[in-house]
Amino acid sequence: MRFLLLLLLLLSTSPAFAARRGANEKLSFEKDIRPIFRAHCYDCHGAASEVKGKLDLRLVRFMATGGESGPAIVPGKPAESFLLERLKAGEMPPGDTRISDEEIEVIETWISQGALTARTEPEQIPAGLGISFEERSYWAYQPITRPEVPRPRRAGRVRNEIDAFLLARMQEKQLRFSPDADRRTLARRVYLDLVGLPPSLEEIERFVKDDRPNAYQLLVDLLLDSPHYGERWGRHWLDTAGYADSEGYSNEDPERPYSYKYRNYVIQSLNDDLPFDQFIQEQLAGDEMVTPPLKNMSDENIRKLTATGFLRMGVDGTGKENNDASRNQVLADTIKIVSSSLLGMSVGCAQCHDHRYDPISHIDYHRLRAVFEPAFDWKNWRTPVDRRISLYTDADNARRNEVNAEAAVLERERDQKQAEYIQIALDKEFEQYDEPLRAQLREAKQAAGDKRSAEQKKLLEDQPNLNVSAGNLYQYNQGHADKIKEYNTRVGEIKKKIPVEDFLRATTETDGAIPTTFLFHRGDHRQPQQEVTPGGLTITAAEGERLAIEDKNEGLSSSGRRLAYARWLTSGQHPTVARVLVNRIWLHHFGRGIVETPAEFGKLGSMPTHPELLDWLASSFMENGWSLKELHRLMMNSTAYRQSSVRNPQYDQVDASNEYYWHKSVHRLDAEILRDRMLAVSGQLDTTMLGPADSISVDDTGTVSVGSSRRRSIYIQVRRTQPVAMLQVFDAPVMEVNCDKRNRTTGASQSLMLMNGDFILSASTALAARVDELADEKVDLALLENLEVDFDADSYAAGRDPWSYGYGFISEAVEGGIAPVNFTHYPFYADGYWKGGEELPDATLGYSFLLADRGHPNNSTQRPIRRWRSPAAGTLAIKGSLGHPSENGDGVQLTVYSSRLGNQGSWHVAKSSVEYAASFEVQAGDLIDTIVDERTGNNSDSFSNSYTITLRSIQNGRERSWHSEKDFHGPVEEKTIEIKSPIMKQAVYAWQLAYGRTPSREEMELSAEHIQAQIELLLDQGHENPVRQAITNYCQVLLSSNEFLYAE
DSSP, X not given: OHHHHHXXXXXXXXXXXXXXXXXXXXXXXXXXXXXXXXXXXXXXXXXXXXXXXXXXXXXXXXXXXXXXXXXXXXXXXXXXXXXXXXXXXXXXXXXXXXXXHHXXXXXXXXXXXXXXXXXXXXXXXXXSOOOOHHHHTSXXXXXXXXXXXXXXXXXXXXXXXXXXXXXXHHGGGTOOOOOBOOHHHHHHHHHHHHTSSOOOHHHHHHHHTOOOTTHHHHHHHHHHTSXXXXXXXXXXXXXXXXXXXXXXXXXXXXXXXXXXXXXXXXXXXXXXTOOHHHHHHHHHHGGGGSOSOOSSOOHHHHHXXXXXXGGXXXXXXXXXXXXXXXXXXXXHHHHHHXXXXXXXXXXXXGSSSSOSSSSOOHHHHHHHHHHHTTTSOTTSOOOTTTTOEXXXXXXXXXXXXXXXXXXXHXXXXXXXXXXXXXXXXXXXXXXXXXXXXXHHHHXXXXXXXXXXXXXXXXXXXXXXXXXXXXXXXXXXXXHHHHHHHHHHHHHHHHHTTSOOOOEEOOOOXXXXXXXXXXXXXXXXXXXXXXXXXXXXXXXXXXXXXXXBOOSOOTTOSSOOHHHHHHHHHTSSXXXXXXXXXXXXXXXXXXXXXXXXXXXXXXXTSOOOSSHHHHHHHHHHHHXXXXXXXXXXXXXXTSHHHHBOOXXXXXXXXXXXXXTTOSSOOOEEOOHHHHHHHXXXXXXXXXXOOSSSOBOEEEOTTOOEEEOSOOBOXXXXXOOTTSOOHHHHXXXXXXXXXXXXXXXXXXXXXXXXXXXXXXXXXHHHHHHHHHHHHHHHHHSOGXXXXXXXXXXXXXXXXXXXXXXXXXXXXXXXXXXXSOOOEEEEEOSEEETTEEESSSSSSBTTTBTOEEOSSEEXXXXXXXXXXXXXXXSSOEEXXXXXXXXXXXXXXXXXXXXXXXXXXXXXXXXXXXXXXXXXXXXXXXXXXXXXXXXXXXXXXXXXXXXXXXXXXXXXXXXTOOEEEEETXXXXXXXXXXXXXXXXXXXXXXHHHHHHHHHSSOOOHHHHHHHHHHHHHHHHHHHHHTOSOHHHXXXXXXXXXXXXXXXXXXXX
């Protein structure tokens, strides 16, 4: 009831609400007018110590008194109110921003009603805007309470308190929960939600067959204990933290080689169920929990320091452009990350002036800045490299010295040998010169460089062959150079034993005086004003109180400011932190937050749909030791979470947006989970955890992709200027600062990525290979009764290259049958010729040969034959041109001959050319020969021949063509097509892997039709393996479908 009253109060302060109220309902300055002035007017007329035109709009009597232009308002007389006149004329506020007509109407109504106030105005007010009763009454600033759990009617589906809160509101609209989802759906939902990976078929079946009454709860516990839980939920927090593996700021975007350790910290902390209050404290002030010096640290201290990488996630360009502006921007971005992730407030709006909508003053912003400034001292700045914390221990240093000493012995020996070899080379060079020049050169060479006379320098310049050094020793004696190289190799092997120096990207404060924080006028660091002390936002403390932080905590070596602030945030007294956190978890489980703007709980954000439930969850979360896993259990064990996603048309008319949670909302998976799911079902996923980021690559078109890594997407390098295309197109954030809430867009670029993207093509290929290998043993044949896809692998492999080249003749028919063709393959191919041997004429075949467009017969038994094997039944059409280019002889004759039908036509040509054509029916496997003979004698029988074969399939009417000249080739390797599992078994197993369920009979029939059509199309194209490609295409369809892309 208390929350309901607060919500009514807040709604009544909305200008839109006020404008809709009846004319008889009285408006007040505090509820209706002050919010408008705060948004538009107070920068000039109330917030600053000096008001423009001497007009102060903070109190009604100030307005009635007016400024330099006289009274601003005349209560009861809007037509005589100068302020209203200026607003309507668009003269106030100055600039491009205008007060809306609706807001002006509210102001006019208020004046006409007498410019009423909600209470007697004070005699005096301090400088600034202060916080009004109405502002302090806003829901988000109220202490977190433990509301009483409602007792809804017909509470049979209530499994826990969440259901009670939701059902109580549902029943107001005559709504109720949907039936529970089936176990297969629940298994997929819980796996994808908690670990971000699909369950295996075995895992689904195990859960489906588990008849224990608490089987579902045990499944949730199992997955909360999985190491992959931290990877999934770590991704959510890394969005909020603005995690990136590069500095940003410029196109150069330098890499952050050690930021991955913070990512690892997040994953491990969530897996360990580190209490979230401790998780927050360590990220804000882990360094202040560690006693310096930061050397020889324990694993626990290293862990706490690593946590402070949270404060180092903002863009930091000071490694390249280190100036006051870039330094202060780092701190501003850090405050934005902290406030949006933990406070749920747009604190950055107060950087330049008082917040226009929320009671956050310009001074409050700088109080918060003062908390962090000792670690980000912009006047004594440390660049990213300077901020690194070395993890080198005393033992590492000792070992390095030991190894260097060992290497030094060998280096001295090498240097001695090197000097000796150089001298030998010089002595040999000196022998080329006669005395006295030789002696002069020796003397000049032996003199120290700074002791040589000008004559000696000139002498050596004229003899460059005497410039012998370690770098060019190989030019004088390769053997000596190789020995020095061996020494260097041995030295290098020894130095490999030196421990590698590792670093942390952490936040620390410098020793010495704590920097003074000043309020920057209009947020400009070049205009410092009064000193500001550290503290929290005034509105987050009780009236008359505010978090004040001691200047120096004697028990700490640092300022202690961040630690004190972190403890305040997690004390249980802060009004927004726990609400913000549980709202984020709710958002990720249910697809929408109780507050739909997770980083904005202020006036610019959404109101909570279930404020009592939000408070109950926040208080429960804190009472349960800030355990995130317990919060998961609470939410996921509710009926609200376990219900079906199937919509009810009747309920849709009442609540189409599902604000009341009467069914489980369907939502598209995050980009990283889509990629991980594809890797998992295709059998490619590398589950290796933690470690440095996996590299990305950029192709010639500028497209960014993951390299060879098949690890989970959380381990892909996050470059601000080079987002991975496949992830970005599915709304993975590009970290300009941080990501409060991911967008869920639908666009053509996603379809194009699923059609043409290298990654999905690779995943589809891998999935096709997997099902071919395993499906025969995994799929029950009974599922496929009377369901087949036609394909003869052996026949297709044999007929894929239908052409053969040989010689022979048409034999005599036997017993009235079709005369066979006596065909023998040419034994030799070279330089584009099929022939009898290397030389022409050949000892056996004489001049019998074939080229792409011509040939020559030898005699009546050695006539060149082009043979074509029909891959399918249909109607065949042959059309070509036969030529006899010689002016001698009686020409040649071509015969088109079918192995099943016999002679289909003969054409004779002499000293010219002739067009020919034939059409007849063929069956799969028919041999169609074109035989060219010499007619009556062997004289000038060279010929040209080029023709096209067109086959119209009797099955589907498609046409396919072959060309004798273009298709001509030499020897080809004989290929076979191996199909390890029946085609439809592959289809069923691919479906099961992709969706975690067996397809229905109708779905199998549609799949068979699709695959058959694909195979036929690929047959027509002459694909080298139509079945594998058809299954690959089918797998791509599965991986691109809504059932795969969305979670139900």
